[in-house]
Amino acid sequence: MAGRDNLLRKPYVPLSTYRLQLNRQFTFSRAAELVGYLADLGVDAVYCSPYLQAAAGSMHGYDIADPTRLNAEIGSEADYEALCSVLQERGLGHILDIVPNHMGIAGNSNSWWQDVLENGPSSAYARVFDIDWNPVKPELKNKVLLPVLGNLYGKLLEAGEISLQYEKGTIFVRYWDHRFPVDPRSLPRLFDKRLGELPSLLSEAGSLQEDFVRALAALGNLPAYDELDTESVARRRSGKQPAKKAFRELAEKSPVLLGWIKDCLARVSGVPGRPGAFDGLHEFLERQPYRLSYWQAASDEVNYRRFFDINTLAAIRIEDDQVFTLHHELIFRLVREGRIQGVRVDHPDGLYDPPGYFERLQRRCRQESGAGGPFYVVAEKILDRKEELPRNWQVNGTVGYGFLNALNGLFVERSKETEFDKVYIASIGHAIDYERLIYDKKKFFALVNMASETTMLAHHLDRISEQDRTWRDLTHNHLALAIREVLACFPVYRTYISPGDSSISESDSRYIRTAIGKARDRLPALQPAVFDFLESVLLVRPGEGPGADSRRLYRDFTLRFQQISGPIMAKGVEDTAFYVYNRLLSLNEVGGDPMRFGWERTDFHAYLQSRRENWPTAMTSTSTHDTKRSEDVRMRINVLSEIPLEWQSRLAEWSEINAPHKTAIDHVLEPRPNTEYFVYQTLLGIWPNKPLDAAGRAGLLGRVWEAVLKSSREAKIYTNWSHPDAEYEEALRKFVSGVVASEKFMASFLPFQEKIAHAGMLNSLSALTLKMAAPGMPDTYQGNELWDYSLVDPDNRRRVDFDLRIRCLKSLDEMEAAAGPTVPMVRSLAESWRDGRIKMHVLRVGLRLRRRERETFLDGDYRPLDVEGFQQRNVVAFMRVQGGRRILAAGGRFFANVFSGRAAAAEKSPWDKTVIVLPDDVACAGPWRNVLTGELLESVLDGKKRVLEVPRVFGTLSAALLVNDAG
Numbered sequence: 021m022a023g024r025d026n027l028l029r030k031p032y033v034p035l036s037t038y039r040l041q042l043n044r045q046f047t048f049s050r051a052a053e054l055v056g057y058l059a060d061l062g063v064d065a066v067y068c069s070p071y072l073q074a075a076a077g078s079m080h081g082y083d084i085a086d087p088t089r090l091n092a093e094i095g096s097e098a099d100y101e102a103l104c105s106v107l108q109e110r111g112l113g114h115i116l117d118i119v120p121n122h123m124g125i126a127g128n129s130n131s132w133w134q135d136v137l138e139n140g141p142s143s144a145y146a147r148v149f150d151i152d153w154n155p156v157k158p159e160l161k162n163k164v165l166l167p168v169l170g171n172l173y174g175k176l177l178e179a180g181e182i183s184l185q186y187e188k189g190t191i192f193v194r195y196w197d198h199r200f201p202v203d204p205r206s207l208p209r210l211f212d213k214r215l216g217e218l219p220s221l222l223s224e225a226g227s228l229q230e231d232f233v234r235a236l237a238a239l240g241n242l243p244a245y246d247e248l249d250t251e252s253v254a255r256r257r258s259g260k261q262p263a264k265k266a267f268r269e270l271a272e273k274s275p276v277l278l279g280w281i282k283d284c285l286a287r288v289s290g291v292p293g294r295p296g297a298f299d300g301l302h303e304f305l306e307r308q309p310y311r312l313s314y315w316q317a318a319s320d321e322v323n324y325r326r327f328f329d330i331n332t333l334a335a336i337r338i339e340d341d342q343v344f345t346l347h348h349e350l351i352f353r354l355v356r357e358g359r360i361q362g363v364r365v366d367h368p369d370g371l372y373d374p375p376g377y378f379e380r381l382q383r384r385c386r387q388e389s390g391a392g393g394p395f396y397v398v399a400e401k402i403l404d405r406k407e408e409l410p411r412n413w414q415v416n417g418t419v420g421y422g423f424l425n426a427l428n429g430l431f432v433e434r435s436k437e438t439e440f441d442k443v444y445i446a447s448i449g450h451a452i453d454y455e456r457l458i459y460d461k462k463k464f465f466a467l468v469n470m471a472s473e474t475t476m477l478a479h480h481l482d483r484i485s486e487q488d489r490t491w492r493d494l495t496h497n498h499l500a501l502a503i504r505e506v507l508a509c510f511p512v513y514r515t516y517i518s519p520g521d522s523s524i525s526e527s528d529s530r531y532i533r534t535a536i537g538k539a540r541d542r543l544p545a546l547q548p549a550v551f552d553f554l555e556s557v558l559l560v561r562p563g564e565g566p567g568a569d570s571r572r573l574y575r576d577f578t579l580r581f582q583q584i585s586g587p588i589m590a591k592g593v594e595d596t597a598f599y600v601y602n603r604l605l606s607l608n609e610v611g612g613d614p615m616r617f618g619w620e621r622t623d624f625h626a627y628l629q630s631r632r633e634n635w636p637t638a639m640t641s642t643s644t645h646d647t648k649r650s651e652d653v654r655m656r657i658n659v660l661s662e663i664p665l666e667w668q669s670r671l672a673e674w675s676e677i678n679a680p681h682k683t684a685i686d687h688v689l690e691p692r693p694n695t696e697y698f699v700y701q702t703l704l705g706i707w708p709n710k711p712l713d714a715a716g717r718a719g720l721l722g723r724v725w726e727a728v729l730k731s732s733r734e735a736k737i738y739t740n741w742s743h744p745d746a747e748y749e750e751a752l753r754k755f756v757s758g759v760v761a762s763e764k765f766m767a768s769f770l771p772f773q774e775k776i777a778h779a780g781m782l783n784s785l786s787a788l789t790l791k792m793a794a795p796g797m798p799d800t801y802q803g804n805e806l807w808d809y810s811l812v813d814p815d816n817r818r819r820v821d822f823d824l825r826i827r828c829l830k831s832l833d834e835m836e837a838a839a840g841p842t843v844p845m846v847r848s849l850a851e852s853w854r855d856g857r858i859k860m861h862v863l864r865v866g867l868r869l870r871r872r873e874r875e876t877f878l879d880g881d882y883r884p885l886d887v888e889g890f891q892q893r894n895v896v897a898f899m900r901v902q903g904g905r906r907i908l909a910a911g912g913r914f915f916a917n918v919f920s921g922r923a924a925a926a927e928k929s930p931w932d933k934t935v936i937v938l939p940d941d942v943a944c945a946g947p948w949r950n951v952l953t954g955e956l957l958e959s960v961l962d963g964k965k966r967v968l969e970v971p972r973v974f975g976t977l978s979a980a981l982l983v984n985d986a987g
Contacts, residue, residue, distance in 0.1 A: 062867025083124025417638020
């Protein structure tokens with residue numbers, strides 16, 4: 021138990037993490053089998069996807085249905101205990117991904133949601149879910165809209181697809197695989213008109229008839245679900261279960277009575293072809309605390325807040341103290357028992373009060389863990405390039421999307437942006453106004469996909485306006501228009517105004533005023549007073565007219581607005597615009613900005629310096645389950661930024677070769693050039709390192725087609741998820757298939773792809789080396805210790821061949837055991853780079869170095885290093901300094917022209933006459949040891965400067981981790 025004791029002795033911070041995606045195909049037991057491998061790799065903590073009880077069949081775990089239990093599909097309590105035990109034995113930490121914003125409500129696995137459907141606002145769990153019980157549509161008062169039907173309600177009802185069923189003592193509404201509970205008070209209406217039949221049916225059954233009638237009476241006498249006074253709610257809750265139990269026992273006691281009950285249900289359920297026969301079922305359904313509806317009605321009328329526009333993910337009110345305690349019951353037990361040492365919080369932007377949530381989470385976790393300092397918490401938060409993580413969030417930082425995009429930007433050739441723009445415009449035939457694209461997509465999403473959420477906001481705002489004679493003439497329609505316009509113009513994901521704030525930050529005020537100003541300009545015809553009112557509410561600045569609680573109403577609206585602006589931004593930008601603007605796909609990443617064409621070294625260093633000062637223990641991620649493309653795919657695509665003219669030449673050639681694979685639809689050849697441009701980048705990024713046989717090519721085609729189809733539907737131009745255009749999608753499928761099968765295309769594509777792949781490999785090794793030494797805690801997404809050429813989910817959640825990875829690690833350790841890390845060993849790995857062991861070598865050496873140099877990486881200063889000479893733009897270097905320890909990381913970049921497709925120059929080093937300048941104020945006497953190759957290097961004097969010569973630093977590998985411990 022020494023490992024566990026070490027973890028709990030003081031506040032835990034992982035030196036590195038390894039992300040595992042748990043599901044029914046990758047269980048607790050399988051994860052436990054891999055702990056030894058991960059420990060040997062050098063990993064410091066296992067970072068698990070959500071593993072609380074999710075909806076049946078969930079492959080990701082973010083649709084938690086019961087947060088009080090472990091997911092039975094992933095394993096038993098004993099399996100979980102075994103995983104935790106082996107983690108503790110090997111001294112590895114355990115980070116859990118938690119989901120406080122929403123719950124999964126698909127099927128019947130969420131008992132809390134089922135209770136709400138049965139009891140409406142009187143349910144003990146009504147406060148859990150963020151439901152508007154008094155929505156705009158009066159027919160939905162005290163009801164929940166359930167958008168689950170595949171067609172219009174009336175059509176399906178009269179087709180007999182909705183029926184009443186009896187099973188194991190329970191009556192429920194069935195629609196295919198859906199089972200909906202019924203209000204127990206409504207049950208007697210199913211039998212009232214036929215009770216006269218019972219005496220003859222049950223003449224031999226003694227008092228059964230009287231007992232059954234009394235049971236129905238008990239059900240009918242329950243208070244209605246919309247009687248919400250304390251006494252009525254209490255009577256309903258206390259009387260419901262005994263009455264249901266009596267009904268069930270009587271029904272199961274007599275086969276005759278049970279048969280009669282089922283016959284009554286069948287008659288009420290109607291007969292197809294006789295519309296009038298469904299009147300009784302319709303009347304019964306209208307008495308339920310929910311309303312079944314066509315799924316497409318959700319975007320306009322659903323009255324529960326959703327996770328984005330996903331109907332099966334219902335948002336919860338985690339800001340409520342009781343809900344917070346209930347939802348975290350198991351999590352806090354796991355913290356208390358030392359099973360987990362940290363958490364990743366999913367989608368905090370959806371929370372009503374993120375700072376308040378993190379404060380409560382931190383307080384309870386510290387209390388339960390017994391640690392003397394902060395509990396390790398990271399937030400899945402996306403920040404605009406000029407935005408900072410709020411300082412009042414009690415977290416260690418984010419999961420690392422900012423780092424991902426900063427690191428990736430280093431390998432995009434900024435000086436070639438103008439040329440690259442010309443290539444893109446020429447290739448697709450027109451320019452795309454990216455800012456306008458974002459505005460249009462956000463507005464579309466607010467108007468269509470999340471119209472119900474924006475309508476609810478307008479309803480709240482309308483109620484507020486009615487309480488102030490200054491604003492009461494503003495109409496609901498105008499308020500809704502203004503809200504959607506402001507959401508479309510909002511410059512960041514959300515503001516961070518909290519319930520207890522006495523003032524609004526300058527940045528939040530600026531974001532609100534900016535959005536209001538842009539919205540005014542875009543809607544000049546709308547009465548200015550509408551925007552004046554909305555601005556005063558969002559800034560929580562009521563006038564003197566409203567009543568005493570006006571500030572509370574304004575603040576409540578603003579807090580709700582904040583919960584919606586994030587999803588509108590995410591769906592409009594990441595899930596729509598990113599699939600339209602295809603200039604350089606490596607930039608279209610979660611948290612990224614496609615308009616920022618590369619990062620200068622000075623900007624990168626400034627970013628890491630700020631990270632060291634403000635969030636030194638945040639995660640540093642480069643691939644995740646949410647990224648659009650894996651780290652290695654992005655590094656390949658980045659190479660195109662270096663060679664725009666060659667890229668343009670290839671595009672022209674390939675377009676001509678593949679023209680026969682296009683299909684004319686309405687006199688236009690499909691797919692159009694922008695989609696074709698997307699396809700070629702995707703193929704360059706994903707193409708395997710080894711030759712493909714027929715089966716391999718078929719598998720690759722399937723993956724590419726799935727990604728291209730998803731991209732086209734997400735773009736929402738020629739097809740979409742709601743209304744797929746079969747003709748267009750068939751044309752797209754034909755094109756992708758034709759391209760992959762074309763030998764003429766392959767003859768041109770494969771040599772170019774080889775060049776891109778080799779330079780991309782070098783990019784990846786440099787990026788990984790810098791990641792290992794940068795401020796923060798490096799995370800490795802499952803499988804990425806070898807080359808991983810994955811696309812957007814579900815492609816990036818495929819099974820990982822861990823047996824292969826275990827063999828690779830064993831071979832590396834055996835090679836090193838024989839002679840240590842040597843130049844011949846590393847050169848051999850570099851020559852056989854396609855098998856991925858060179859990447860694993862860099863990773864394992866980096867992770868193990870972090871273990872040995874814990875204090876240097878946790879507390880060491882960050883020192884950017886100047887590079888001078890012929891190739892100075894192509895080298896990035898920095899130093900970590902702690903006491904007498906110095907660790908220097910250096911990586912090359914822009915390899916397309918440096919190496920011209922070769923592993924090394926034949927005669928003269930391409931790094932000739934290039935030096936890394938060591939700082940004057942840091943003693944760097946003695947040799948430097950490259951832990952990747954085992955080489956010893958001496959610094960030299962260049963005038964008055966002490967430098968390291970890059971030809972020696974990169975003599976074996978174009979990336980280096982150097983250690984110098986001379987004080």
